[in-house]
Amino acid sequence: MKPFAYVKAADEKQALAALGRERGKVLPLAGGMDLVSLLKDRIATPDRVVNVKGLDGTITATPDGGLRIGAAVRLVDLIAHATVSSQYAALAEAASETGTPQIRNLGTVGGNLMQRPRCWYFRNEEFPCLKKGGARCYSVDGENQFHAILGGGPCHIVHPSSLAVPLVAFGAKLRVVGPRGEKEVLAEEFYELPERNLYGETALRPDELLTHVILPPAKAMKSATYEVRFRSSHDWPIAFASVALALANGTVSDARVVLGAVAPIPWRSPEAEAALKGQPANEATAIKAAEAALAGATPMTQNAYKVQVARTAVKRAILHAAGVSA
Ligand SMILES: Cc1cc2nc3c(=O)[nH]c(=O)nc-3n(C[C@H](O)[C@H](O)[C@H](O)COP(=O)(O)OP(=O)(O)OC[C@H]3O[C@@H](n4cnc5c(N)ncnc54)[C@H](O)[C@@H]3O)c2cc1C
Ligand code: SF4
Incomplete structure (x- = not known):
């Protein structure tokens, strides 16, 4: 693992101040289950890691009858929330199926939505594939049994977050903060195809943070x-x-x-x-x-x-x- 500086941010403001503009140089750390393995495998080699568990960890009702879910909410708390399970069943079901009890106990909503792809060539330092700045996608002529069957090319990853899929189904928005202020982006538009964004998977810039999920009212859906x-x-x-x-x-x-x-x-x-x-x-x-x-x-x-x-x-x-x- 490459040595890195560590910053424990108490809140959103401190977390934002600790980020940087260059891709991959400063990375947020939430539950750490994805990031730590990326660090150990030298797929992520940041100079600084910023602990963002001080972001909002609550779920609150919005005035219009929807829900606002903080990025630091753990999956276990999302599953246990009465309104999530009664009105947003697709989300509660996806969260309950994610990983193991230990993973759901540590994993956060923000980390789940921002986890990196599982492609085994991407996760292996020996394969300098397109996504890592190399010249070819090894999955095309290689082991592609778990890769994309829709929307692939030039990289053929599948999106890894179980939570993002029901969020798109509900028309959720994601709150993003950065040096230019805050904005709400439709979850559907937040994730980007490789043909548009080969080196990342989302519209989030390196100096921005994902802080909340905003669910519209479920009504009778x-x-x-x-x-x-x-x-x-x-x-x-x-x-x-x-x-x-x-x-x-x-x-x-x-x-x-x-x-x-x-x-x-x-x-x-x-x-x-x-x-x-x-x-x-x-x-x-x-x-x-x-x-x-x-x-x-x-x-x-x-x-x-x-x-x-x-x-x-x-x-x-x-x-x-x-x-x-x-
Ligand atoms: C065996 C196993 C099985 C799993 N199965 C599933 C599954 O079926 N479905 C599924 O969805 N997931 C699955 N996971 C993934 C697991 O749910 C995620 O690794 C976990 O949710 C990541 O959350 P975390 O809080 O640990 O994030 P971290 O590992 O801390 O962070 C993940 C990524 O998000 C970035 N990040 C974190 N917070 C923010 C933020 N607020 N703003 C911007 N960037 C941020 C980090 O820099 C990092 O790149 C599995 C994991 C394991 C180990
Ligand atoms: S699918 Fe994407 S991440 Fe996997 S080898 Fe191809 S370019 Fe790399």
């Missing part, structure tokens, strides 16, 4: 997340989907469908949403929506199996959200 993993392991899912539905007399009046672990960003599917709107909430509709969601998939050499896995996840997330048994 019904939601669910459905994940597929190898043998219920604690590892990241192979594919999953988060769905938020508005229902009127058994018909879908509004829908948001977002896929996880299949693309470099949380992958919203307007095609699946169009297939749902105005249709009865039943298995036949869910199958059509799932087919629409994956119609544009372009698997790599070893991951065609993920297309059917993702279809199943979309179908089951829709049925769970609608309260319909298959």
Whole structure:
């Protein structure tokens, strides 16, 4: 591990003051579960690490009936929050499936949303791939069984955060602070495809911090997340989907469908949403929506199996959200 300076920031202001403008030179540390392994593997080599556990660690109601979730809220506290579990089921379900009890006990919302990709070539110092400034993406001719089937190129990572996917389904915003002030960015626009941002994955600049998630009122939306993993392991899912539905007399009046672990960003599917709107909430509709969601998939050499896995996840997330048994 490269030696680095350590700053413990008491609050948002101190954390911000300790950041720098050059990518990778100063890095925030939250629960540390992702960052420490990146440091040990010399994938991250900052000069300074800033402990940001002093950021807001509370969940509060907003005046319009939504929720404001601090970046330092731990996953275990998010799962235990009564409003999250009763009104934002897709988020509570995704958080409860994340890692192990130990990981959920230490991991924070901010760290989860900002974790780096799991691509094994990216995580291995021996592979100077495109994302690390090298000349090629090793996954194209290599081991790509867990890589992207939608939206990939020139880098084919899949987005790693389980929380970001339901947040996009709910139309959440992320509060970002930096030297130019604060702003709220739609979670859907915060994550960027490799063709736009090869070296990072988000719109966050090195001198900015993610401080809050702002959830709009859930109203009467019904939601669910459905994940597929190898043998219920604690590892990241192979594919999953988060769905938020508005229902009127058994018909879908509004829908948001977002896929996880299949693309470099949380992958919203307007095609699946169009297939749902105005249709009865039943298995036949869910199958059509799932087919629409994956119609544009372009698997790599070893991951065609993920297309059917993702279809199943979309179908089951829709049925769970609608309260319909298959
Ligand atoms: C075995 C295992 C299984 C896992 N399975 C899953 C899973 O299924 N789904 C899932 O989503 N995650 C999974 N994780 C990841 C785990 O949830 C994350 O590593 C963890 O949430 C990261 O949170 P942290 O607070 O430890 O962040 P840290 O490791 O401290 O930080 C992660 C990254 O975010 C940056 N960062 C942290 N806070 C901020 C901030 N406020 N503003 C800007 N940047 C910030 C850091 O610089 C770093 O790059 C798994 C991890 C392990 C070890
Ligand atoms: S998928 Fe991205 S991170 Fe992985 S080897 Fe290719 S360029 Fe590197």
